[in-house]
Every structure is written in C-alpha cells, then in structure tokens.
C-alpha cells in the first residue's frame with residue numbers, strides 16, 4: 001500500500017527561483033526502506049526539505065500524496081502531525097532548554113492534536129526512560145541542553161530518540177551516518193531497525209554504502225541533478241561503491 005507518492009516534483013529556491021528539483025518520481029509503500037544516494041549537490045537534502053515543507057523552497061510542478069492526502073497543501077506542523085518525521089543534517093542547538101523538557105513539549109503537542117491528555121514530567125519520564133536503551137544513552141543525557149555540546153554521535157542518537165518518542169509513519173533520515181564511527185553507526189542503525197514495523201517506512205539519504213549494510217533497503221535510488229536517474233535493489237549501492245557514479249549513469 002503506497003504511503004508516499006511523489007510525481008514529477010519540481011521545486012525552486014524561493015528567493016532566486018533557481019530550479020533544484022527537476023521532476024522527482026518516487027513511491028514508498030508501507031513497511032519499505034528506501035535509500036537515496038547521489039553526489040554532493042544532487043538535490044537529496046532539497047528533496048527531503050521540500051517534503052517537510054521547508055520555506056526556502058517553492059514547488060512549481062508535480063504532486064505529493066502522503067497517506068492519501070495532498071501533502072503540499074499542509075503546513076509543516078500538519079505534515080509532522082500527519083506522521084512525517086525528518087532528522088536534520090545539521091540539528092540546531094537550543095540553549096537553556098534541556099532535552100527532556102524539549103521532548104516532553106514536542107510529544108505533548110502531538111498528543112494534544114490527537115485529543116489525548118498531555119503527559120506530566122513524571123509520566124513522560126516513565127515513557128521515555130526505556131527508550132534510552134534503544135539508542136544506548138544514559139539517563140543524564142536527558143538533562144543536557146538540546147544539542148548543546150553534543151558530539152556528532154550524540155546528535156544522531158538524539159534524533160533517533162526523537163523519532164522513537166514521537167513515532168512516524170515515514171521517517172526521512174538525512175545523512176544520519178555522517179561523522180559516525182562504526183560503533184555509533186551500528187547503534188543508530190539498530191535503533192532504526194527496532195523502530196521499523198510492517199506499517200511504517202524509512203527514507204534514508206546517504207553518501208555511503210556502509211549504512212546500507214546495517215539497514216537493509218528495499219530499494220536504492222540514485223539522484224543526479226535534481227532527478228532520480230536510477231532505481232534498483234541494494235546491489236546498486238555495491239555497484240556504485242565499486243564503479244562510481246559515472247559507471248551507473250552509463251548502465
């Protein structure tokens with residue numbers, strides 16, 4: 001069953017009208033894991049930002065249907081409430097706000113929208129504590145300010161913790177592997193795998209095949225100059241690593 005259907009999606013930078021996405025086609029079904037690979041500057045992050053409704057971009061053509069609804073009609077908050085989650089390539093620091101309060105706030109906002117009662121600090125603590133094991137973090141991690149002084153690995157783990165807390169039908173993970181050593185990568189991948197169900201899906205963006213050894217993709221897409229120019233199974237990622245992008249273009 002299709003969860004996300006992207007048809008001929010074309011988008012420009014709002015300020016300059018420069019076209020970055022030049023007709024992207026992509027269908028992600030429930031329970032699938034898709035990987036998007038591609039050279040730096042091919043438009044991978046732009047695609048994920050356009051999907052979550054980032055104000056820097058304007059859609060000029062095409063459609064995006066998420067869970068049967070027109071995603072492009074929704075505000076970014078509505079997209080998130082509809083079950084779309086995105087991790088950011090460079091997450092922001094929020095000085096003076098500790099991690100657990102931030103997560104509690106975000107979680108309560110979601111519950112409020114769903115008409116469910118908010119969780120107080122103690123209830124939320126009980127909810128989140130077991131999830132820390134998933135990302136291999138200690139309790140004191142929750143009392144630190146959001147992303148302040150976090151190492152690269154801690155930031156990534158925190159993003160996955162956010163995903164575990166909020167839940168999502170489709171999680172877009174933009175370079176969750178960047179700057180991670182193998183141990184941290186394995187932890188992050190394990191957590192993502194643990195969050196996968198037959199119902200929800202992951203769209204992961206990565207430069208490296210290494211991540212795909214830990215999180216098995218249903219399909220791999222290669223992006224080039226604002227389009228998906230090739231789709232295949234995980235062997236495509238192997239070919240890419242062995243032969244490079246030029247060889248793939250020629251296939």
Ligand code: ADP
Pocket residue numbers: 013020038039040041042043044045046047056
């Ligand atoms: P990737 O994630 O594949 O490395 P991006 O989507 O970040 O690529 O960028 C694609 C291209 O669009 C790059 O050339 C980048 O410089 C340009 N670009 C994207 N967003 C902006 C922006 N807000 N302002 C100027 N250029 C942008």
Ligand code: MG
Pocket residue numbers: 040041045
């Ligand atoms: Mg890049």
Ligand code: MG
Pocket residue numbers: 044045046089
């Ligand atoms: Mg990018």
